[in-house]
Amino acid sequence: MSNFRKRFPRTAAGAAAGLLAGYAALAAAELAASLTRPQAGPVTAVGSAAIDRTPAPLKDFAIRAFGENDKLVLQLGIVAVLGLLAAALGILTPRHRRAGCAGVLLFGVVGAAAAVTRPDADGAADALPSLVGAAVGAAVLHLLSGRITGAATAPSRGQGAPAERWSRRGFLAAASVTAVAATGAGALGRVLTGRRGEGAVASREAVVLPAPASPAAATPKGAVLAVPGISPFTTPNKDFYRVDTALAVPRIDAGTWRLRIHGTGVTRPRTYTFQDLLARPLIERDVTLTCVSNEVGGPYAGNARWLGVPLAELLREAGVRPPSRGGRADQLVARSVDGMTLGSPVEDVMDGRDALLAVGMNGEPLPLDHGFPVRMVVPGLYGYVSACKWLADLELTTFDAYDAYWVKRSWARRAPVKTQSRIDTPKPFARPAAGAVTVAGVAWAQHRGITGVEVRVDEGAWQPADLAAQDSADTWRQWSFPWSATAGGHTLTVRATDATGVVQTEERTRTVPDGASGRHSVFVTVT
Numbered sequence: 369m370s371n372f373r374k375r376f377p378r379t380a381a382g383a384a385a386g387l388l389a390g391y392a393a394l395a396a397a398e399l400a401a402s403l404t405r406p407q408a409g410p411v412t413a414v415g416s417a418a419i420d421r422t423p424a425p426l427k428d429f430a431i432r433a434f435g436e437n438d439k440l441v442l443q444l445g446i447v448a449v450l451g452l453l454a455a456a457l458g459i460l461t462p463r464h465r466r467a468g469c470a471g472v473l474l475f476g477v478v479g480a481a482a483a484v485t486r487p488d489a490d491g492a493a494d495a496l497p498s499l500v501g502a503a504v505g506a507a508v509l510h511l512l513s514g515r516i517t518g519a520a521t522a523p524s525r526g527q528g529a530p531a532e533r534w535s536r537r538g539f540l541a542a543a544s545v546t547a548v549a550a551t552g553a554g555a556l557g558r559v560l561t562g563r564r565g566e567g568a569v570a571s572r573e574a575v576v577l578p579a580p581a582s583p584a585a586a587t588p589k590g591a592v593l594a595v596p597g598i599s600p601f602t603t604p605n606k607d608f609y610r611v612d613t614a615l616a617v618p619r620i621d622a623g624t625w626r627l628r629i630h631g632t633g634v635t636r637p638r639t640y641t642f643q644d645l646l647a648r649p650l651i652e653r654d655v656t657l658t659c660v661s662n663e664v665g666g667p668y669a670g671n672a673r674w675l676g677v678p679l680a681e682l683l684r685e686a687g688v689r690p691p692s693r694g695g696r697a698d699q700l701v702a703r704s705v706d707g708m709t710l711g712s713p714v715e716d717v718m719d720g721r722d723a724l725l726a727v728g729m730n731g732e733p734l735p736l737d738h739g740f741p742v743r744m745v746v747p748g749l750y751g752y753v754s755a756c757k758w759l760a761d762l763e764l765t766t767f768d769a770y771d772a773y774w775v776k777r778s779w780a781r782r783a784p785v786k787t788q789s790r791i792d793t794p795k796p797f798a799r800p801a802a803g804a805v806t807v808a809g810v811a812w813a814q815h816r817g818i819t820g821v822e823v824r825v826d827e828g829a830w831q832p833a834d835l836a837a838q839d840s841a842d843t844w845r846q847w848s849f850p851w852s853a854t855a856g857g858h859t860l861t862v863r864a865t866d867a868t869g870v871v872q873t874e875e876r877t878r879t880v881p882d883g884a885s886g887r888h889s890v891f892v893t894v895t
């Protein structure tokens with residue numbers, strides 16, 4: 369017991385020294401990153417590397433369990449693991465000082481390695497933030513653990529004040545100074561990183577979107593149902609789902625942005641500026657976007673009015689021909705500024721559908737989260753094979769020659785959107801009163817169109833729902849079903865039919881490799 373009492377303060381002080389050293393290291397690294405490149409900071413770099421190495425099922429689990437907070441959970445996880453390791457190193461260091469400090473430097477090397485191997489890395493300079501952080505962390509640990517060692521070994525000084533007390537006070541003073549300095553450095557780093565993004569934000573605010581040469585057809589009157597709880601026909605930008613691997617949303621200045629088009633079969637390689645694109649005749653179209661990671665009944669679908677350049681025209685100007693006309697490239701690989709790659713079939717992009725390089729979303733320049741300044745939108749294809757945000761480069765190649773990011777991670781090369789329908793209201797486990805209950809939701813089969821939706825109560829017969837008017841084959845379609853609800857528990861199930869006559873299959877599949885299939889059901893208790 370007395371041994372424990374004697375040891376405990378040193379152990380606790382060691383853990384605190386470790387945590388403070390870790391905190392100071394991260395703060396110094398983030399400050400250094402704010403001066404070089406914010407994405408090269410160790411938490412972002414290690415987090416991004418972790419995302420890239422996450423197996424498909426785990427990534428899918430994270431999206432399902434944490435939704436759009438998945439990145440926050442990952443970052444908190446990294447910080448928590450770092451904290452534990454830092455505390456352990458701190459406890460070890462007073463007795464093994466060299467080993468402890470070497471441990472901190474090792475973390476720096478891991479962070480630096482993650483940073484320089486990112487696809488958007490900016491050379492060896494990206495190692496700097498992690499190395500600076502590690503050096504600061506090791507120095508802080510050395511200094512603080514020195515104070516702890518002093519507690520056990522320093523003889524009493526001067527007026528007989530016990531060494532223990534002097535050293536504790538000295539430790540606390542050094543620890544406080546460290547905490548204040550680290551907090552200051554971290555805050556300064558955040559301010560400087562924020563400043564760097566201001567150019568992008570200002571360039572977005574300065575964008576004046578031209579009027580479309582070909583405006584979207586007016587939404588038919590009957591396309592929008594007034595049922596409380598149904599997904600609005602047009603998803604407001606602030607509610608539009610976001611799925612991407614970007615831990616730090618790329619902030620691109622539209623003034624310096626460039627798009628390159630090159631590769632197999634390109635006879636006239638081109639580079640476009642943002643102004644080049646805005647100067648072209650733009651088209652405006654309603655297109656529903658869906659994510660391949662969307663579970664049956666899930667939230668990762670949204671419908672927006674996009675303004676952009678017809679992509680097929682740009683490809684034709686570059687000399688590209690689709691495979692059906694003898695073109696050699698069958699895959700169009702879009703690359704983003706953060707190194708993401710997405711591959712679309714050239715045939716689909718050039719078959720006359722409204723494939724766009726979008727600059728506007730629901731009347732605004734693209735929001736930063738949704739790909740400012742330019743993203744791709746291809747009706748009928750899942751986002752991961754078409755909807756590249758923060759676009760930087762378009763390369764023509766073949767599916768044989770190149771696998772894009774998610775294809776390397778066990779997702780399908782080609783992924784047209786599957787016919788799906790969702791019950792938005794009533795919600796699962798709702799308790800509506802017996803009598804008239806409106807069941808309603810949305811159905812989608814982009815680029816084919818929805819021609820029918822049916823609802824079934826328990827194991828009863830399929831009954832046709834009332835379909836809202838069709839806006840276009842590229843948008844989802846709202847539907848509603850008047851139900852005379854009787855008391856008790858009931859399961860409501862929906863299925864859609866697309867314009868090719870295919871009825872949404874009952875067969876359940878997982879999202880990997882090419883999108884979930886199956887039918888959405890909701891259980892309610894009628895009171």
Ligand SMILES: Nc1nc2c(c(=O)[nH]1)N[C@H]1C(S)=C(S)[C@@H](COP(=O)(O)O)O[C@H]1N2
Nearest residue numbers: 609610611612613659704708751752755757
């Ligand atoms: N640069 C980049 N673009 C990307 C992604 C990404 O991770 N990085 N994710 C894709 C996926 S999987 C989908 S479903 C759509 C989602 O677009 P949204 O976030 O605007 O809804 O973006 C696509 N474009």
Ligand SMILES: [Mo]
Nearest residue numbers: 659660751752
């Ligand atoms: Mo996606």
